[in-house]
Amino acid sequence: MTFTLPELPYAYDALAPYMSAETLEYHHDKHHNTYVEKSNDLIQGTGLEGKSIEEVVKGAHGTNQGLFNNIAQHYNHMHFWQWMKPGGGGTSVPGALAAKIDEDLGGFDKFRADFIDAGVTQFGSGWCWLAMKDGKLQVMKTPNGENPLVHGATPLLGCDVWEHSYYIDYRNARPKYLEAFFDNLVNWEYVEHLFNQAS
């Protein structure tokens, strides 16, 4: 099995003005494609060939840093494109997920503030997350390509806070990018789909 770059689920200009076509062209066609190509190269001879992407991410963690960096980023970006949609974001969270956010995270407004804060305070490159662990929702942040899978959790929503994700559109204003992502781009139906799988 070789890993392949998935098509974007929308046109390059579909997320403007919150994420530009130029950002998506670089981020998807160049950055994500490089993670895919390097994963296919670095997996050779590791014994992880043919395993599911989740198994490769977990199998490479702590044992093969080069493969881990690239395959984890492939996994993260495969979902990242689907975690956004034109006209997304806002408070239109599906019912069961909204109730779970109230129960575990102190309500939607606190979840929004904590998610954005996790992204703002991730020093350097990384991701902020909504994840499910042991039946409970939690907000997390991770450096570089690391993700909740290697912490025994299931990612439900993630935002890429590497500079390649926002520098063209927001320069150094990472908080503004995170607010735009949360308020205008999140595909809550996809988050709900992952929530139902994890529940």
Ligand SMILES: [Fe+2]
């Ligand atoms: Fe990225």
